[in-house]
Amino acid sequence: MKLWRSIKNHLVPYHGNAHRPRLLRKPWLVAFLALALMSEAVILGGEAFRQGPSVFLAAVVRSDVISYTEQARLGEGGGVLQENDLLNAAAQAKAEDMAARGYFSHTGPDGESPWTWVARAGYDYVYAGENLAVRFDDSKEVVDAWMASPTHRANIVKPQYQEIGVGLAEGTYKGGPATFVVQFFASPSVAYGEGRASPSLAPAAPAISTVPAAQEPVAGAEVGPADTKAGPMVPQAPAPRQSWAQSAVRGVADALDGSRAGASAALLGLAALLVVILALTFFIRIQVQPTDLLLPGAAVALVVVALISANAAFLSAQMQSASVVLSQGGDIAEGISVERVRVTFPEAPAR
Numbered sequence: 001m002k003l004w005r006s007i008k009n010h011l012v013p014y015h016g017n018a019h020r021p022r023l024l025r026k027p028w029l030v031a032f033l034a035l036a037l038m039s040e041a042v043i044l045g046g047e048a049f050r051q052g053p054s055v056f057l058a059a060v061v062r063s064d065v066i067s068y069t070e071q072a073r074l075g076e077g078g079g080v081l082q083e084n085d086l087l088n089a090a091a092q093a094k095a096e097d098m099a100a101r102g103y104f105s106h107t108g109p110d111g112e113s114p115w116t117w118v119a120r121a122g123y124d125y126v127y128a129g130e131n132l133a134v135r136f137d138d139s140k141e142v143v144d145a146w147m148a149s150p151t152h153r154a155n156i157v158k159p160q161y162q163e164i165g166v167g168l169a170e171g172t173y174k175g176g177p178a179t180f181v182v183q184f185f186a187s188p189s190v191a192y193g194e195g196r197a198s199p200s201l202a203p204a205a206p207a208i209s210t211v212p213a214a215q216e217p218v219a220g221a222e223v224g225p226a227d228t229k230a231g232p233m234v235p236q237a238p239a240p241r242q243s244w245a246q247s248a249v250r251g252v253a254d255a256l257d258g259s260r261a262g263a264s265a266a267l268l269g270l271a272a273l274l275v276v277i278l279a280l281t282f283f284i285r286i287q288v289q290p291t292d293l294l295l296p297g298a299a300v301a302l303v304v305v306a307l308i309s310a311n312a313a314f315l316s317a318q319m320q321s322a323s324v325v326l327s328q329g330g331d332i333a334e335g336i337s338v339e340r341v342r343v344t345f346p347e348a349p350a351r
Contacts, residue, residue, distance in 0.1 A: 060139050
């Protein structure tokens, strides 16, 4: 009974409180205004933090690109790729060249083909492919964009490829800062595998097609068995590992996201409470109008509603911006590949 009387005194205008609800009195209105401003500070602070350290929350990282590529490839039933130091070097050199000279193409300004970079790194290939991307700020988004493109996807899932390398470089593209991503796939030739193997290179299956002298070489000969699955158990690519800084920042961002949700709920609840109290005070006994309470209460309610409206408009603008970014994404060049089959002829039998 005492609880109900207390609630009634605070919310409902009646003769017991002289038609002056306590929640419309100055101390409560000051507390409501402080709560509204604190909630807005939490919302704006959380948004500023989320936008600020994007370098930690979203970045293109070589190991992540390789890991997500492995996951996509294994998900399509492909075999495991071995990261190769020489392919990494070739991809890095190509990425740095694009960033330095401001182009985005498989073919360089001077006519350099992708395979020029692979050869300069000292990698002798039988099969090779290249994927390019620019203006992405997240490793998974890069791989997702490649998988959504038929030509890039074909490179990622192609069973002939045994090894992978990725290069990244920061530069300027279309008037803005951008990350250039180069991805090379390849299978080594026998000469490479036997004579110039990188420390990161596992022994490769022979890639020599031996045919009689009168027979034409078969283009696009398979390297190793056509079925790359070893059995019913499909290997799993390791998940990308975050640094302690990335993990810490993500943890803080997640906590702030929860705080922002609570702050938004507090604003909505406060607005509803004030509107209800003002309506009751005005309409229950319309001939008794405590304007010294109604006007300040209405002012605080307007401030709270204005904050809610501003937050809603900002969120709407953010969603539209995110939609544009999602639809445009970065830029990806058409994925290309080349196949080179070495043909040898049997030696004449000794006489």
